[in-house]
Amino acid sequence: MIVALILDAGAFLAVERGDRNVVALLKQELLLRRPPVTHGGVVGQVWRGGARQVRLAQLLRATRVAPLDDDLGRKAGTVLGRARQADVVDAALVSIAADGDLLLTSDPHDLRALAAAAGVHVDVAPV
Template sequence: MYDAGALIAIDNNDRRMWARHDLALQDGRDIYVPAVVVGQAWRDARRQVRLGRFLASCRVELVGLETAKAAGTLCGKAKTADVVDATVVVMAAALGAIIWTSDPDDIRTLADAADTKPALAIRSIS
């Protein structure tokens, strides 16, 4: 599961992020990106051709009503306001996915509030 920081790294042609992504694909892993995360990172199709190609190799998941409610509830529990990061945590918990993020502290705060068992795996892209 990628957050916006991972997409921004790809858009900036970060070689380490590309390598991680390629290894995950070679390993047969599904790569998930919540659609709202795309909205955080996407600005101009003419300038983000690389990101567009990258997203074609990911499973971009729509956020339904129940997920949105769960993300809002999680924001309340964690006393934060970033509903997009909360959505990443909620969806990763449902899928048992590893979260790749540029903000591991923010994601960890939300993951701790979610109290998912087993604990979510959070990896920093930096």
């Protein structure tokens, strides 16, 4: 059972391009009243505004978006130091995850390494 479905930018872009597998997983989670989770940095990576992003706008309305604030930034920075990586958006994504969560990502290799550095036991699925 998925505790929470955590989305990176690649997952949002998969929905925007109509990826049936990703859309089906999201529908299933929403039917179970488990909204997907992301943070504001990911939103900044994918949102450009305008009528072409209808699918993305719908998904964002259903998504719990954590603020990328000082606390999350410090957690992400600590993870980056341990992992010797530099992508704060990915590190913040791992920092909002909990054991048992599923991270849906276009960058599974980096997110697995960051999760290991953070000591969080998550499943990482590629999109």
